Amino acid sequence: MFFLIPVIGLLGEVAWSELPGILSSPVVVDALWLSLLSSIAATILAAAVGVPLAWLLARVDFPGRSLLRGLVLLPLVLPPVVGGAALLFALGRRGVVGGPLHDLTGLVLPFSLWGVVIAATFVSMPFLVITVEGALEGLDNRYEWAGATLGAGRWTVLRRVTLPLIAPSLGAGLVLTWARALGEFGATITFAGNLQGRTQTLPLAVFVALESDRATAVALSLVMVLVSLAVLIVLRNRWLRSL
Amino acid sequence: MTGLDMKFALSRGEQFSLAMALAIRPGHTVALLGPNGAGKTTAVAAIAGLLPIDEGHIRLDGRLLDDPIADVFVPPERRSVGVVFQDYLLFPHLTVLDNVAFGLRSAGAGRSEARSVARQWLDGLEIGELAAAMPADLSGGEAQRAAIARALVTQPRLLLLDEPLAALDVTTRALLRRLLANHLNEFSGPRLLITHEPTEAFLLADEIHVLEEGRIAQVGTAEDIRLRPRTQYIADLAGANLLTGRASRGTVMVSGFELHAADTRLQGSVLVTIHPRAISVHRKQPEGSPRNTWPTTIARLEHYGDRIRLQTGQPVPLTAEITPGAAEALALEQGAAIWLSIKATEVSLVAA
Numbered sequence: 001m002f003f004l005i006p007v008i009g010l011l012g013e014v015a016w017s018e019l020p021g022i023l024s025s026p027v028v029v030d031a032l033w034l035s036l037l038s039s040i041a042a043t044i045l046a047a048a049v050g051v052p053l054a055w056l057l058a059r060v061d062f063p064g065r066s067l068l069r070g071l072v073l074l075p076l077v078l079p080p081v082v083g084g085a086a087l088l089f090a091l092g093r094r095g096v097v098g099g100p101l102h103d104l105t106g107l108v109l110p111f112s113l114w115g116v117v118i119a120a121t122f123v124s125m126p127f128l129v130i131t132v133e134g135a136l137e138g139l140d141n142r143y144e145w146a147g148a149t150l151g152a153g154r155w156t157v158l159r160r161v162t163l164p165l166i167a168p169s170l171g172a173g174l175v176l177t178w179a180r181a182l183g184e185f186g187a188t189i190t191f192a193g194n195l196q197g198r199t200q201t202l203p204l205a206v207f208v209a210l211e212s213d214r215a216t217a218v219a220l221s222l223v224m225v226l227v228s229l230a231v232l233i234v235l236r237n238r239w240l241r242s243l
Numbered sequence: 244m245t246g247l248d249m250k251f252a253l254s255r256g257e258q259f260s261l262a263m264a265l266a267i268r269p270g271h272t273v274a275l276l277g278p279n280g281a282g283k284t285t286a287v288a289a290i291a292g293l294l295p296i297d298e299g300h301i302r303l304d305g306r307l308l309d310d311p312i313a314d315v316f317v318p319p320e321r322r323s324v325g326v327v328f329q330d331y332l333l334f335p336h337l338t339v340l341d342n343v344a345f346g347l348r349s350a351g352a353g354r355s356e357a358r359s360v361a362r363q364w365l366d367g368l369e370i371g372e373l374a375a376a377m378p379a380d381l382s383g384g385e386a387q388r389a390a391i392a393r394a395l396v397t398q399p400r401l402l403l404l405d406e407p408l409a410a411l412d413v414t415t416r417a418l419l420r421r422l423l424a425n426h427l428n429e430f431s432g433p434r435l436l437i438t439h440e441p442t443e444a445f446l447l448a449d450e451i452h453v454l455e456e457g458r459i460a461q462v463g464t465a466e467d468i469r470l471r472p473r474t475q476y477i478a479d480l481a482g483a484n485l486l487t488g489r490a491s492r493g494t495v496m497v498s499g500f501e502l503h504a505a506d507t508r509l510q511g512s513v514l515v516t517i518h519p520r521a522i523s524v525h526r527k528q529p530e531g532s533p534r535n536t537w538p539t540t541i542a543r544l545e546h547y548g549d550r551i552r553l554q555t556g557q558p559v560p561l562t563a564e565i566t567p568g569a570a571e572a573l574a575l576e577q578g579a580a581i582w583l584s585i586k587a588t589e590v591s592l593v594a595a
Binding site: 151 | 393
């Protein structure tokens with residue numbers, strides 16, 4: 001009931017007749033588009049960094065492995081606002097990394113679409129790393145041995161044996177990561193700001209609209225509930241079946 | 244020097260260490276026989292390059308594969324060692340054809356070229372019609388052939404077989420052991436068979452190395468190992484009497500002598516195993532339930548710890564095991580005339 005009542009409350013607030021008009025207003029269309037773009041970009045970025053990282057954590061024994069694992073998982077327990085602030089200090093125009101980056105390339109990460117993507121990647125990547133690392137550890141690594149004795153180098157084994165074998169977990173990890181990126185609020189508003197059409201994603205638009213325009217807030221929330229339901233349906237085979 | 248030549252030691256953690264030396268000439272099969280935990284899988288891993296050795300060397304056809312002192316370690320993908328793994332380990336996400344084509348693709352062949360060579364191998368092993376099947380749909384025998392094709396398609400210089408028959412049920416095992424013997428003979432390089440099953444080692448290998456707690460306990464032909472086991476452990480593991488004969492409704496003709504067996508279903512060519520402890524020794528003709536009794540002499544008598552093994556003479560030379568107390572009570576000595584008795588239920592048969 002605790003989980004169901006808020007959703008029912010939300011459905012009761014929806015002004016169904018005005019829904020098409022609200023959903024096609026510029027603010028909503030901008031936020032939808034930005035959210036879609038940034039969450040997909042964040043997922044790709046998280047996969048590009050997270051899969052090799054998960055492989056490293058699961059397969060290679062090196063000093064400081066548990067420390068690295070802890071660091072990777074930090075965003076899971078860190079309040080997102082703090083994460084955003086940390087990103088700002090590190091990647092801001094006067095930050096330790098952001099400063100030199102700006103001097104070299106003129107690139108400014110905070111308060112830009114890049115900022116949105118980085119904030120979303122920061123908070124969502126642990127989901128991918130956890131899922132993929134778990135799958136790699138559960139995998140019978142003798143399949144990788146078999147690949148190696150058949151002349152496949154590490155990279156070929158990863159591409160042709162390991163990744164196909166963990167494809168279901170990888171898929172689930174990607175969906176989770178994307179869902180987390182789509183819902184990201186705290187780190188985004190801190191690091192990327194809340195500029196409509198530039199950095200205002202769906203959750204930020206909901207937050208703003210709650211103050212001024214309830215109907216829009218409700219409509220946007222409905223969109224996100226539907227997305228969440230879709231995620232649950234995609235993942236049902238993985239989780240719900242084991243219940 | 245062609246073939247495999249190795250002498251190495253390695254340890255895993257505090258408890259386990261493996262030290263062994265063996266050489267295999269091309270066209271020969273050596274069996275590494277030992278119980279679970281003896282270090283067989285570790286040996287496979289070391290030879291295939293999945294585990295580096297601590298000291299010694301592994302050389303294949305004159306090429307140094309692993310030698311810590313010379314700072315040589317060839318990674319598994321460049322060793323040219325074909326492995327048929329326990330449970331076969333066919334890639335579950337690839338068809339049988341793509342499993343076999345995998346090694347060729349890794350060696351740089353294009354997809355269609357690799358598939359056409361793989362198809363020829365499948366046809367050669369008479370499983371061409373399974374090319375499009377997934378490994379999960381194969382029977383044990385089909386999977387074994389697919390695994391052999393996959394291991395041999397890249398023309399390795401050494402064939403390693405890790406418990407190739409362990410995944411099969413008893414009825415298909417005899418059939419597949421014969422098939423395996425044929426496939427082994429088609430491969431011209433050195434062959435190393437890893438097994439915990441004495442019968443497999445006796446029938447498939449030219450030479451047997453018995454591995455016991457990480458050390459080679461005995462090396463010899465099947466004959467040596469069976470008749471002259473060097474430790475009590477080997478005597479227990481491999482010391483069973485193994486005979487060949489023809490079965491017909493519960494009687495087995497073994498070199499002109501008739502034995503009774505409890506199994507009345509098996510017909511034709513069979514392997515007969517009789518455990519030395521199942522043979523009773525008497526001074527006079529025994530009376531009672533055992534169906535098999537015959538007079539013979541003691542050809543040899545040897546002490547093994549708390550037991551005595553005796554080799555009997557014609558018509559069916561066997562090894563029997565008794566306690567020193569029994570030997571003393573019966574005043575047994577070399578050349579003595581004795582009677583043997585064996586219950587029909589202790590004469591076990593498998594199809595040859």
